[in-house]
Amino acid sequence: MNQSDSLYEDAIKQFAQAGHGHGQLAAATGAAKLDNPLCGDRVRVQVAVASDHIAAIAHDTKGCLLCRAAAAVIGLRAVGQDELGIEAITTGLESMLKHGSPVPAAWPELSMFEPARAYPSRHRCVLLPFRALLAALQESRRSQHGDIPVL
Amino acid sequence: MNQSDSLYEDAIKQFAQAGHGHGQLAAATGAAKLDNPLCGDRVRVQVAVASDHIAAIAHDTKGCLLCRAAAAVIGLRAVGQDELGIEAITTGLESMLKHGSPVPAAWPELSMFEPARAYPSRHRCVLLPFRALLAALQESRRSQHGDIPVL
Amino acid sequence: MSVAPASLRDEFPLLAAAPQLHYLDSAATAQIHRLALDAVVCHETTCRANVSRGTYRLAEAADLAYEQARQTAARFLNASSADEVIFTSGATAALNLVAHSFGGTLKAGDRVLISVAEHHSNFVPWQMLRERTGIELALIPVLASGQLDLAHLSELIDSNCRLVAVTQCSNVTGAWTDVATLVAAARKVGAKVLLDGAQGAQHGPQDVRALGIDFYAFSGHKCFGPGGVGVLWGRGELLAAMPPFLTGGGMIAEVTPAETTWAPPPQRFEAGTPPIAQAVGLAAALEWMMSLDWLQIHARENRLCELLIEGLQRIPGLRLLGPEASAERAPIVSFEIPGLHPHDICQVLDAHNLALRGGHHCAQPLLAALGAEVCTRASIALYSDEADIEALLDGLRFALQELT
Amino acid sequence: MSVAPASLRDEFPLLAAAPQLHYLDSAATAQIHRLALDAVVCHETTCRANVSRGTYRLAEAADLAYEQARQTAARFLNASSADEVIFTSGATAALNLVAHSFGGTLKAGDRVLISVAEHHSNFVPWQMLRERTGIELALIPVLASGQLDLAHLSELIDSNCRLVAVTQCSNVTGAWTDVATLVAAARKVGAKVLLDGAQGAQHGPQDVRALGIDFYAFSGHKCFGPGGVGVLWGRGELLAAMPPFLTGGGMIAEVTPAETTWAPPPQRFEAGTPPIAQAVGLAAALEWMMSLDWLQIHARENRLCELLIEGLQRIPGLRLLGPEASAERAPIVSFEIPGLHPHDICQVLDAHNLALRGGHHCAQPLLAALGAEVCTRASIALYSDEADIEALLDGLRFALQELT
């Protein structure tokens, strides 16, 4: 019955502890704050976008290990990506959690969240930083391009 | 299973048909209209009270046989009674229906409603004219005595 | 899938246990299907936990069951997303929700159009809204058949009209509403359309998108499911723009003493612990309904309805309410017999094991318009059979003898 | 009657079927008692019909069962009349009913006094009332223990105060409210008192008259009964003076297009088909509760609670929320462990078959006041036992190992 013993792999704890990207940006082009109202997880993401690509990212995350580890992955990996890329990874991650699809190839460390598949109520925890990042990117786009999609 | 075959005794049909007291009073001292909102039964009772006793009564009753028969009993028997007497008979009738108490001795024809004991939803039908009469008597008392109880 | 309707009765525990009973009051409450009851018991004994907040496996199972019930309801209605499905405590609660939440976006002078044929549950909430906000409440009149009189629709659905809220099918006359005409007229002026499906949903799965409507409400207990649960479907973009109605746990984003922000739909409209096992039971009933051959069932329901009407027409003086053509009505047949009160009729019928309802059926404005105050109603469901109809016609002969 | 509490677990089908499960989330939803579930099934399979309108025997049986359920609830609360008992869809619906119906009799500037310790279901409805009508919403603060701080009560309950609406027992800290003091202060100025009994009723029958209160609300699913049903008790004369909230079938005297008149309570407040089988099931649970020896059960619940608190206090850094003395709290124990998130704790506990809830427990203002955002909660009910507590303390040791 100890299904979740494997959930808290060392990778998750290490990422959560490392907290890559934790902090604040001096010159953000977009920011967003998202909550999970049901558990109190809260993520604030700032991005600095230049030429439609993420030049810098920072986040402030209060939450469970899953949420903090996911935020740290973003903090480590998001720089250099554009909105479409983040969208694809988020969709891939969601599909991995919900439907057992393969780990998004671009960010292989997301495999550490595979054990969370079995716990639908925790999917939100993993996805929250990704959704906050997408919201921050949208805000950045709107402020930079006057709401014209980046394509 | 034909429990209710005996409900519609000839007495009930005869009283309902006879409709004793159906009509209108020229000089009522009190009147009341009561509905059973759930089935549409509707009773309008007028009384003329003199020296605290019912001198004349009239009713206009739309309803089922039970309701019409009960109104006809009132039409036949109420004259000469005072409010306390009607109250006692109403309580006695309710107790006969709900708890199987004996038929109010003063008005023995109420025994025709005994088979209705088995049908709680029909108790209202039988009681409605009595309650309307009580309401009419109260109105009469208020208008005659300035709301001082008749005792 | 083809189902021999004669066997349907056995699938309903109460009917199976009372073979002598002729239950003809399904418009008030339909009997519960075995699978729906089993689903309730199974949920309560294996998955019971509160939803949306727990992370332990039992709570995950409860969540999953509840959200799957939402998806089943969405499929039953052909909604574009399960997020458009709100579980309520019943059709009345669903209609009140719209009258308060959507109603809260209306202003004095806006028109809400209902009809004379509405059940009180889709009548009084709009009267109350009129009192609260000064909307104008207009009424579509009815023809002598009880069908909505759509002759003057262009005057009724004018540019002030924000909402047309009508019954899909009358609970007294069985008359089906001509939804397409109403939707077309409403579209022209941008008015929304709510359909009170309390009497519609028990006659088969719905397609809210094909109907072109904006809101649909129905009750579980009339659809072979448990009591205490109902469904409001609303178009996503409308729900997203509506304020909540009931408030409390589960429907908020954040609460501070100063102010509170709302969760997105459907949670925004499900304050407090929802009727979880009841939703799961309803979903089992809806799944079962979706597995049926409705062409066959409708043919059968119509045949029984015609059989009944033919028999009733042979009773001297009896007045039938509702449309002539059986295609224009659900199998609900109400009638008056001069000199006989429905309560007395139903009482004698009961002695012959016939369960029928007499009264105003919570539709006083309709009865007044039809020149009746009360009537006797026989309502047929998919488990009804010829024996029920024959027993009713026999029973009425007894009633005539006994009551006159 | 004396009951050996060790055997109580067997009376709850879910717990009986899962001997390995340590269910410590009864404050969210208690497990259903066998008799309550049986009563639902029995009602649905032998007495199912709509209530208050039918005259056939099945409908009479449904009516009788429903009205007997009302009487049982009245006895559970020691109400002076069953007419004071309104069945709702749950505590949240009951609280919303008061906020709308009684709230509808208030005017701008009238004060409603709630507390910082309220569940969102007794917080947000009053915020909404403030928005609708301009009442003043005042808050009783809490002490560090989570108990209401009644030091400045005479300022809070001033002559503008019309209603004091507080929880009987916090769903986070378990702190019992000092009702007597509040009632005495409210009486002085003629304010009414509502008690949110959602967490109180599961710990035994109540005496609303001895409490001296005016409204009491609770949910069936937290009292070993079915979901989808709750109770609002209100003093007869108050209910009689209140306008309805939800409107529709069953609660009216007469409906005409021009206006509508209301039925007397309790019908006035029960629009639409009520949760009939659920009320019957709840009544079976309440009957069972009334047969128990509550002195014995409270002693046992307190002992378990103390055992748990002692064990928790041995965990370094762990912060307990709530009163010190177990007599001042219901057996609900919430705590924080620095650096560990409740969701992660609950996840590891789940792997050890412990069902606990982490989060804000729909009480954000209280958690903010206590300087916490989220916490982990263990809630004990009459079927809990030593093994549950020991398993939890062991599980927390595992969690500490695994998560750090």
Ligand SMILES: Cc1ncc(COP(=O)(O)O)c(C=O)c1O
């Ligand atoms: C047409 C119609 N609308 C609404 C309702 C109300 O449904 P419920 O009582 O289940 O809330 C009914 C039930 O009789 C109905 O027939």
Ligand SMILES: Cc1ncc(COP(=O)(O)O)c(C=O)c1O
């Ligand atoms: C104190 C308190 N009040 C109200 C409620 C709301 O109860 P329900 O969700 O059953 O409507 C709860 C449930 O958690 C509660 O604990």
